[in-house]
Amino acid sequence: MASIELDKVLDKAWADKSLPEILAAPVGALKGVSERDGELLREAFGVRTVADLADLKYVRWAQALAALDAASK
Structure with a gap:
């Protein structure tokens, strides 16, 4: 796991x-x-909290695309 x-x-x-406090934070x-x-x-x-932002499907899609690009290099 990354630190x-x-x-x-x-x-x-x-x-x-x-x-938990950070994830519930704005x-x-x-x-x-x-x-x-x-x-x-x-x-x-x-999006209201840090957790909401992490769960945002557009963020997850962008991360997946970036990971695919990194894996292809």
């Missing part, structure tokens, strides 16, 4: 939270995602 440095992907306020907990970005994601796709 991730939480302080590099999370807003400072969320870096010391538990994984997408603005992710570094670089603004409150407005979160509003737009909610309006467009119904």
Whole structure:
């Protein structure tokens, strides 16, 4: 399983939270995602939390396509 440095992907306020807290957090907990970005994601796709974003089918499709491309090289 890949590891991730939480302080590099999370807003400072969320870096010391538990994984369940992070997954339940608004997408603005992710570094670089603004409150407005979160509003737009909610309006467009119904995404409210980090877990919702991870489950978004378009994100999963894009990840699968990128993995296929990486595997073909």
